Amino acid sequence: MPSPQQARAQASAISSGRAAVPEAEFSPTSRLRTLFDRPRLSPGQRRIAQYLIEHLTEAAFLSITDLAERVGVSQPSVTRFASAVGFSGYPALRERLQSIALGGRGGTPAEESGNELQAAVDAEIENLENLRRDFADPGPVVEVGRKLAASTPLTVLGLRISVSLAEYFAYAARRVHPDVRLVTRGGSVAYDALLQSREAGGTWVLAFSLPRHAQETLGAVRVARGAGLKVALITDLALGPIADEADVAFATGTGSRLVFDSYAAPGVMCAALLQAMTDADPERTQARLEEYEQIAEQHQFFLRD
Incomplete structure (x- = not known):
């Protein structure tokens, strides 16, 4: 045996x-x-x-x-x-x-x-290949993107190591969504933000939970559900207490070959949900992007190529 x-x-x-x-x-x-x-x-x-x-x-x-x-x-x-x-x-x-x-x-x-660095890249390539197979049916991503786009405000939750991906998603989502609220502190601060989001008319939260999974993320997701918010989750495990609490969970592998994780596949999942949000309301997306570009040009946000 x-x-x-x-x-x-x-x-x-x-x-x-x-x-x-x-x-x-x-x-x-x-x-x-x-x-x-x-x-x-x-x-x-x-x-x-x-x-x-x-x-x-x-x-x-x-x-x-x-x-x-x-x-x-x-x-x-x-x-x-x-x-x-x-x-x-x-x-x-x-x-x-x-x-x-x-x-x-x-x-x-x-x-x-x-070597070890090449092995880490190989592992991430495998994670991306698995994600590509998951995207053979884009329906779940498209549907969740539509719901996130319709939630006003839209709350994005990421605590501890998950903060970086939550910040990336929120930064990009603000270009196409009128009210995105980012929550990166746990405990009662997160609870207040989630309850206020629901009172303001929000219907969905996008939460991130990556290794090592924070106990306070589980508490925040439970508060969101208790307040009547739906929870979409980007994580690395399809099974577990946080995934069990979520309404929809997208499980994508993280790179675990090095001392600290790498997030190639979760990053692509973020971009896919953002794409689904832009496609859900193309007129709003176009209007907001054009307005932003005008402001960026006026105030010279970016270096000219």
Whole structure:
């Protein structure tokens, strides 16, 4: 019977359209990347993962004390990392690392599949390819874009790491929508903004929840739903407490190969919803864009090409 890690690798291969390949035929680095490819790993845990990938031959035989010292983290952090990637503790993880180091084919971080930065790009390409397949049926995006365009005001919610995408969406949406309200602070501040949006006639909130998912985002989404607002969610997981609370969830993969996530696919999803909003009311869109261009020209907002 395959181990849980082997099963995950096989499932990943099947879901991505690749033929299943026996684990022994993967290089050590590829096997470690499959083992550690968890979007919910913290930045500190990803540092541990990167060190193990880059120094497998040596790291597989280090004590927990030595490994923690080499990476620059605490021993409890190593223990939590082992648990996060599916092991009962560091001894079980080290046994697995030793098996890979001694039984796998040769390879270095700069193997056939490239270095860590190239691997991160490859992972994002796969996320974009998955999103492209999702867009084979553009109906859900078009429908949600129409509803967001009709909501006045339209509230955009993004807390903690999700702030950057929320700001991007709100900035662009203001060019084609008359009243966009951006919420980037949690707690009672978010609650006030959501309740005021509903009182002002708003019907929809676009929320962002990306790893690591903030507890306060869940609270804000629940307040929005309780106030009578509909919630569209851009996230990385189709299942989970925040997705369960949303009326519509668009799940797009985030790049988790590096210490901090990258957001190629969620960024494209933002642009797709913005496109759907512009198409929902083309006359309003054209009028607002022309007015903005006149103002931008008058006040010289941008450098001339």
